[in-house]
Amino acid sequence: MRWDPVAMDGVIHSMTWTRHPFSTSMVSITPFVSVLVALPQAGGARLLGTLAGAADDSAIGAQVEGVIASTDEGLPALRWKLTT
Amino acid sequence: MISDLRGATAIVGVGETPYYKRGTSPDDEQKLTLRAIVAACQDAGIDPRDVDGFASYADDANAGHTLIRALGTREMRWSSMVWGGGGGGTLGAVAMAAAAIHSGQAETVAVYRTIAQSRSGRLQDAVAHYDMGAHYTRNLISSPAQICGLRTQRLIAQGVPPSAFEALVRAQYFHASRNPRAQAYGKPLTGDAYRDARPVVDPFGLFDCSRENDVSVAVILTSAARARDLARPPVYLLGAAQGGIVGEAWENDPDYSSGGFEPIAARLWAMTGLGPDDVDVAQIYDNFSGPAVAAIISHGLCPLDAAGAFFTYDNLIAEGGLLPVNTSGGLIAEGNAHGMGLVAEGVRQLRGESCNPVAGAEVCLVTGGPSTPLLSSALLGTAATV
Numbered sequence: 001m002r003w004d005p006v007a008m009d010g011v012i013h014s015m016t017w018t019r020h021p022f023s024t025s026m027v028s029i030t031p032f033v034s035v036l037v038a039l040p041q042a043g044g045a046r047l048l049g050t051l052a053g054a055a056d057d058s059a060i061g062a063q064v065e066g067v068i069a070s071t072d073e074g075l076p077a078l079r080w081k082l083t084t
Numbered sequence: 085m086i087s088d089l090r091g092a093t094a095i096v097g098v099g100e101t102p103y104y105k106r107g108t109s110p111d112d113e114q115k116l117t118l119r120a121i122v123a124a125c126q127d128a129g130i131d132p133r134d135v136d137g138f139a140s141y142a143d144d145a146n147a148g149h150t151l152i153r154a155l156g157t158r159e160m161r162w163s164s165m166v167w168g169g170g171g172g173g174t175l176g177a178v179a180m181a182a183a184a185i186h187s188g189q190a191e192t193v194a195v196y197r198t199i200a201q202s203r204s205g206r207l208q209d210a211v212a213h214y215d216m217g218a219h220y221t222r223n224l225i226s227s228p229a230q231i232c233g234l235r236t237q238r239l240i241a242q243g244v245p246p247s248a249f250e251a252l253v254r255a256q257y258f259h260a261s262r263n264p265r266a267q268a269y270g271k272p273l274t275g276d277a278y279r280d281a282r283p284v285v286d287p288f289g290l291f292d293c294s295r296e297n298d299v300s301v302a303v304i305l306t307s308a309a310r311a312r313d314l315a316r317p318p319v320y321l322l323g324a325a326q327g328g329i330v331g332e333a334w335e336n337d338p339d340y341s342s343g344g345f346e347p348i349a350a351r352l353w354a355m356t357g358l359g360p361d362d363v364d365v366a367q368i369y370d371n372f373s374g375p376a377v378a379a380i381i382s383h384g385l386c387p388l389d390a391a392g393a394f395f396t397y398d399n400l401i402a403e404g405g406l407l408p409v410n411t412s413g414g415l416i417a418e419g420n421a422h423g424m425g426l427v428a429e430g431v432r433q434l435r436g437e438s439c440n441p442v443a444g445a446e447v448c449l450v451t452g453g454p455s456t457p458l459l460s461s462a463l464l465g466t467a468a469t470v
Contacts, residue, residue, distance in 0.1 A: 014241075014340060016233035019283040022208075023226045034223075034230050034285075036335055046336050050224045060241050077222040 008066035010037035010080065013046055015058050025072060033058050035080055037066070049078035057082060087323060087355035091470030093182040094311035094318035097130065097304035098428045099123025103267055103419030107201040109298030117146040117198040118154050120300035128304045129315030130192065135304065137162030137193030139181045141173030141452075142422055143214070146198050162190035166460075169214020170228075171369050172328065172453025174423030175460035179324035181305045191310065196302035197424040207296045207420065215334075215456065228371060229293060231335070233285035235455050236374025238341040242388060244381070246287055248395030249373040250278050252409060253291050253416060255400035256370070260413025263439040267295055268417040292373040294415035301424035303431060308470070319431045320470045322447070323356035324462035329455065343378030343454040348461050356463050360384045363463075364445040365433050366407060367426035370414045375454035380409070383449065383461070402440035411440040423452045430464045 012035050019031040026032075033051035035058070038044050049066065051058055064080040071077050099120045101109075109116060125132040133156040138148030148163030162184040166173035174197070181193035204210055211228050212220075225231065240246060257273035260266035273291060281289035311318035329344030331337035337344065353359050363385060370376035377395060380386055385407060386394040399406040412418040412429035419425060430448040432438045446469050451461045 014234040014238040016230065016237050017283075017286040018224070018230055018233075019285060020227075020229075022229070023221075023224075026224060026226075029224075032224070034225055034234060036234050036340070045332070046340075048220060048223045048225055048335060060237065071222045073222075075218070075222045077224075 006039060006041045009041065010039050010064050010066060012058065012060055012062045012064060013038040014060060015051070035064070037064055037080055047078055049080050051082070052079040053081045085354065086357050089182055089186055090322050090356055091320045091465070092186045092308055093305050094308050094320045095303045095431050095464070096306055096311045096314045096316055096318055097124040097128025098431050099125070099127055100301040100421070100425070100428060101299055103265065103421070104298040106206070106296040106298055109200045109202065113146055113198045113200045113203040114150060116200060116298070116300035117151060117196055117302070120196055120198070120302035121151070121155065121194045124194065124302040124304045127316060130304065132156065133158050135192050135194050136160060137181060137184050137190030139164050139177045139193055139195045140197055141166035141177040142169055142171065142197065144197055145203055162193060166326070168458040170211050170453045170456055170458065171371065171423035172456050172458035172460060173326070174369065174427065174452030175324050175450055175462040176326035176452070178305070178321065178427060178462055179326060179460065182321050182324065185305060185307050192304060192306045194302050194304055196300060197422045198300035199422060200298040207422065229285045229288060232372045232375050232455070233288055235340055235378065236287055236372070239374060239378055240287065242341045244377060244388065244391040248377050248391050249287065249292060250275060251395045251397045252377060252400055253278060253373050254397050256410045256414045256417045258401055259411050259440045260417035263412050263418060266413040266418040268413055287374065288372055291416070294371050295420045297419045297421065299419060299421045301421040301428050303427055317435050318467065319434045320465045320467070322358065322463040322465045322469060323352050324460065325351040325355070326458070326460035328457035328459045330457065341378065343375060343382035344456070344459055345379055345382040345451065345461060348459055349383040352461055352463060358447060358463060362447050363407065363449045364447050365411060365442040366409050366449040367411070367430045367451070368409055368414070369423050369426060369452045369454060370410060370416050373416065379451050379454040383451070402438070402442050408440070408442045411438050411442065426450050434464055434466050
């Protein structure tokens with residue numbers, strides 16, 4: 001049992017527009033796209049995240065690449081961008 | 085193999101407080117709980133002091149031993165909790181009461197759920213706290229609505245049309261409009277009003293979302309033998325099962341669109357000798373419209389590829405519907421007792437006391453908590469089914 005690094009290239013397994021700010025950290029960014037991203041190179045394992053950047057072309061099946069961002073509290077967080 | 089539990093116990097009493105708007109209950113949680121249990125005992129025609137067991141779920145704060153002094157309990161013999169933060173434990177709690185009675189460890193068990201914001205905070209926060217850890221919140225997922233939205237978008241991609249959700253919500257509002265207990269009493273919902281609602285999380289608008297209330301709902305279970313001597317027509321527990329969907333990690337269960345009830349439904353049919361075609365009416369846990377539709381599909385009541393034709397307003401209402409669903413209005417339109425209101429309505433329906441009676445109904449499916457690792461379902465039946 002070990003951890004192997006994999007590329008952060010994924011496919012949107014599901015996505016939805018979050019339009020209501022459920023927490024104070026969402027107020028300034030709603031609406032935004034929440035995604036569940038599958039990583040084919042990791043056996044299809046799925047990760048939750050938020051789509052950053054242009055989101056109008058987001059759809060189930062779209063290709064994305066991930067970046068490690070930081071929350072206001074300094075915690076690592078997953079943000080995904082559409083790749084063309 | 086048919087289970088020994090089939091028809092061995094029955095629900096003999098139902099009691100509840102009004103569905104207060106969240107944060108407005110005149111009483112604290114303990115008093116709400118006592119009101120509901122005493123009302124259920126009065127309905128059953130039994131002395132509240134004779135309740136010797138207590139069962140709840142979702143980390144309800146009102147443990148049996150905190151109630152017995154006020155109830156005057158003669159002897160508490162059973163007190164138990166189904167773990168979990170969501171409504172998935174609803175029918176698990178009913179099953180636990182039945183197991184206690186059938187094994188001789190208790191005779192008369194109250195199953196209840198009480199929520200008051202003054203004690204337990206916002207229900208959506210309590211559920212999120214339990215099931216949604218830091219890897220959710222730091223990625224800006226902090227409400228069950230978002231996870232249910234993601235799952236429902238996948239259900240739509242699998243071929244279930246959004247018209248299914250509208251049909252279910254409008255059927256529930258129709259039922260609630262005729263139910264004086266309901267938040268939506270006197271308020272049927274038009275298709276235009278549904279579609280014009282404030283968006284929450286795609287594909288959900290405001291009316292796709294359940295309410296939050298201060299409320300307590302209780303039912304009383306006892307043995308079938310004792311039930312037959314009591315005031316009300318017994319509503320028998322034919323079978324109940326709990327469990328859930330399992331993946332390698334959270335949000336990694338194999339079919340992300342599923343309501344997740346496939347293994348539970350299989351056990352339910354096996355232990356009762358019944359099947360999807362035997363269900364006359366269903367009370368389906370509806371935190372949001374999409375998961376309720378998924379729950380119905382994953383119980384095998386409707387094939388996924390037929391969902392568009394099946395989920396119509398006419399098919400889902402009590403008057404002549406193919407499968408009347410949530411005949412009290414459900415969590416979306418009656419009010420949210422975290423699932424116990426669905427149990428109460430199942431009992432009323434089989435007694436012929438529902439505000440939206442289904443002609444000739446003998447078997448009622450009741451479900452708790454779609455698309456989580458903790459789910460439960462039960463089949464209730466009239467005397468004709470045992």
